[in-house]
Amino acid sequence: MAIRDRKVHKNRGQRTGGWGGAQKHRGAGHRGGRGMAGTSNHKWCGISKFMPDYFLSIGFKRPRCIVKQVNTLNLGVLDEEIKNLCEMGIANEENGRFSINLTELGYNKLLGSGKVTNSIAVTIDSYSKSAKQKIEDAGGEIVVASEEFDAATAEEFTGEGELNEGSGKFE
Structure with a gap:
């Protein structure tokens, strides 16, 4: 019958233990x-072949002084939360009409x-056309908060542009 050594005796007497040359398993x-x-030096061929995007930078970052942070709010969220906002003292109710200043809450655009x-x-800096129409259809009004946003400027910002994005939720 053949004698089988235990696993701890495996590779004894072979000097390198199955790792090839004596130096290959050190360090x-x-x-x-x-x-x-x-x-970035001697392994560059492998990086350029198998990981071509590793050191790649695409495009550029716009300067922070140019990028405008637009905090938006959707009308549906405002309509759902208006009674809770009145209870918290953020909004007011007079004769069945709610009034709220969204610029004080940190929002600068109202979406529809x-x-x-x-x-x-609603008092806010800018708004979309659909937001204005829906509020006026419900019997409300939009008051432009800043003097720099007059009626012409507000209409200019209500168009379909890069400012029509955001989460539209209370946070």
Whole structure:
């Protein structure tokens, strides 16, 4: 019957234990460094072939002084939360008409997504055409907050442009 050694006796007497040459299993010299070491030097061929996007930067970042932060709010969210805002003292109700200043809450644009069931007077810097129409159909009004946003400027900002984006939720 054949004699079978235990696993701990495996590779005894072979000097390298199955790792090839004596130096190949010591340190990281055989593989050219540990991990991503040398990827900008001697391992560049592998990086350029198998990871072409590793060092790639595409495009540019716009200067922060140019990028405008637009905080938007949708009408549907405002209509759902207007009674809670009155209870918290943020909005007011007079004769069945709610009034709220959204610029004090940090919003600068009102969007027209959602349904309006309450009559609301909103003070805000800019708004969309659909938001204005829905509020006026419900018996409310939009008051432009800043002097720099006169009627012509507000209409200019209500068009379909790059400012029509945002989460539209209370946070």
